[in-house]
Amino acid sequence: MTAYSMDNSLGGEADVILTSHVKGFYYGPFLALRNIEMKIFKNRITAFIGPSGCGKSTLLRCFNRMNDFVKGARLEGQILFNGRNIFDASVDAVTLRRQIGMVFQKPNPFAKTIYENIAYGPRINGYKGDMDELVEQSLRRAALWDEVKDKLKKPGTSLSGGQQQRLCIARAIAVQPEVVLMDEPCSALDPISTRRIEDLMQELRDLYTIVIVTHNMQQASRVSDMTAFFNVEMREGSRTGELVEYAPTTTIFQSPQKEATQAYVGGRFG
Amino acid sequence: MGEVVWARAVLMLIRKGVDCGLTTAVTLASVIALVPLFSILLYVTYKGLGTVLTGGLSIFTELPPPPMVEGGGLGPAIVGTLIVVSIGAAISIPIGIMSAIYLSEFSAGEPIAYWIRFFTNVLAGVPSIIAGVFSFGLIVLTTKTFSAVAGGAALSVLMVPVITLATEEALRLVPQDMRQAAYGLGSTSLQTVTKVVLPTALPTIVTGITLAIARAAGETAPLIFTALFSQFYLPFDTEGPGALFNQPIASLSVLIYNFALVPFENQQKMAWAASLVLLGMVLISSIIARTATRRNM
Numbered sequence A: 001m002t003a004y005s006m007d008n009s010l011g012g013e014a015d016v017i018l019t020s021h022v023k024g025f026y027y028g029p030f031l032a033l034r035n036i037e038m039k040i041f042k043n044r045i046t047a048f049i050g051p052s053g054c055g056k057s058t059l060l061r062c063f064n065r066m067n068d069f070v071k072g073a074r075l076e077g078q079i080l081f082n083g084r085n086i087f088d089a090s091v092d093a094v095t096l097r098r099q100i101g102m103v104f105q106k107p108n109p110f111a112k113t114i115y116e117n118i119a120y121g122p123r124i125n126g127y128k129g130d131m132d133e134l135v136e137q138s139l140r141r142a143a144l145w146d147e148v149k150d151k152l153k154k155p156g157t158s159l160s161g162g163q164q165q166r167l168c169i170a171r172a173i174a175v176q177p178e179v180v181l182m183d184e185p186c187s188a189l190d191p192i193s194t195r196r197i198e199d200l201m202q203e204l205r206d207l208y209t210i211v212i213v214t215h216n217m218q219q220a221s222r223v224s225d226m227t228a229f230f231n232v233e234m235r236e237g238s239r240t241g242e243l244v245e246y247a248p249t250t251t252i253f254q255s256p257q258k259e260a261t262q263a264y265v266g267g268r269f270g
Numbered sequence B: 001m002g003e004v005v006w007a008r009a010v011l012m013l014i015r016k017g018v019d020c021g022l023t024t025a026v027t028l029a030s031v032i033a034l035v036p037l038f039s040i041l042l043y044v045t046y047k048g049l050g051t052v053l054t055g056g057l058s059i060f061t062e063l064p065p066p067p068m069v070e071g072g073g074l075g076p077a078i079v080g081t082l083i084v085v086s087i088g089a090a091i092s093i094p095i096g097i098m099s100a101i102y103l104s105e106f107s108a109g110e111p112i113a114y115w116i117r118f119f120t121n122v123l124a125g126v127p128s129i130i131a132g133v134f135s136f137g138l139i140v141l142t143t144k145t146f147s148a149v150a151g152g153a154a155l156s157v158l159m160v161p162v163i164t165l166a167t168e169e170a171l172r173l174v175p176q177d178m179r180q181a182a183y184g185l186g187s188t189s190l191q192t193v194t195k196v197v198l199p200t201a202l203p204t205i206v207t208g209i210t211l212a213i214a215r216a217a218g219e220t221a222p223l224i225f226t227a228l229f230s231q232f233y234l235p236f237d238t239e240g241p242g243a244l245f246n247q248p249i250a251s252l253s254v255l256i257y258n259f260a261l262v263p264f265e266n267q268q269k270m271a272w273a274a275s276l277v278l279l280g281m282v283l284i285s286s287i288i289a290r291t292a293t294r295r296n297m
């Protein structure tokens, strides 16, 4: 695999895990994204920022093919995961989603116990090891173990919103994915829970590659290594999302190259 | 100034009065809605409990009494109702649940789903005696005999739409987020439905099934010319499972219907006892179903 040098705060070189060559993404006749050329680096946290409706979620959901469920959705171009086009006929979307997990905007635990919420993913994957151990490990990694170790048999929905979201993170990492996609994972949470999840992401960085969509710029600057700024452009009378600028987070926030980026991170619109 | 305050106080009083009146009205309405249930419960208990108590256990095991002979019981009718309703459930639960799964999970945008839903609603409105006619024509005439299976098939015609509609509703109540979470973890659609969506909807589905069973257990019309009636237990010892196919079978509802219309006091008493037992079976099964599924989640 090719190594790309990145002059971000972490320094050093990073492998590329995902590459987007999206020429166009359509919801029916509506062009939602065009010309997204970007690389996601392994074991880095990449933040997607931009005004709402600019296609951040859409792109994120392309990475694990969640858009397959949207009727009439269509992608032109390629997305490479570890060098392989995920839209190849030989790639199974179900297997792909086991390697690229997802945490959603609203915490969505299953109507099962805390234990079963975590065990579900490994079980459908045919996990053969010690399930108790894996559940504990996943909950520890999600910084939730101490709070729930005495009530693993309680329903996941009995937890607070912030705990539920960490449960969903634990559930996602229990299948041992390479990438975890997070779509505004803190937007439904209070500031303290938000902070806990941000700290958690820092600890998970060594184990996973994280891509997070956020409309909170402080959050992007606090947690991420790389930041991608998206914007809506009028193209042929249609509001289409484009990637304006993609660079190390410090660059985006301190010395952005594009005027639109400057305006957005400076708080002048969006 | 003082007048304004005064006017406000009056307004408040009126508002409170209306509020209070409305609360009383809706409370009263819900009490009135419960009156039939409790009066039936009380009256059936009053008329039937004596016979059940004097008969003791034998009420549940013995054969129904001939005219003017004291004693006897409801044994064959109780077992018969259990058998016929079980057959109805065995046919209708898989069909109902599977069509509901199709409608709610796999039919998005398919025109055929509209027609399935339409005909399910039509079926739900079919008079129960028509369900009997259907099974009579299909099973009794071809096998040339009344039977438990013919009765069960008639009941299943009534149960399928109830189960389908209740299950579809229950599946729709499962948040879309939960399906997304399942797919996001790498579930196939089969795993998503069987391991996430169905278990989540299960309590509501079980309630729907219980309703269908309770309704079926009380039906008389569809059984009269499909299961007919019998004074005896099915002879499983000599006939094996074939007994389900080759002869009439007793049921509580048809026993009530038969014995209520005769001029013999002992049989009339037995009809009241049967009503009480039937009511008890329906109530107990719905209570068990509800508590068993609530404990789960």
Ligand SMILES: Nc1ncnc2c1ncn2[C@@H]1O[C@H](COP(=O)(O)OP(=O)(O)O)[C@@H](O)[C@H]1O
Residues within 6 Å of the ligand: A027, A030, A032, A051, A052, A053, A054, A055, A056, A057, A058, A059, A070, A241
């Ligand atoms: N399922 C969908 N069907 C049709 N249009 C959609 C769908 N999801 C999103 N869109 C549209 O695509 C554009 C990008 O949406 P989205 O990716 O959700 O933006 P963001 O996450 O940046 O707010 C928006 O104009 C939105 O209305």
Ligand SMILES: [Mg+2]
Residues within 6 Å of the ligand: A056, A057, A058, A183, A213
């Ligand atoms: Mg979004």
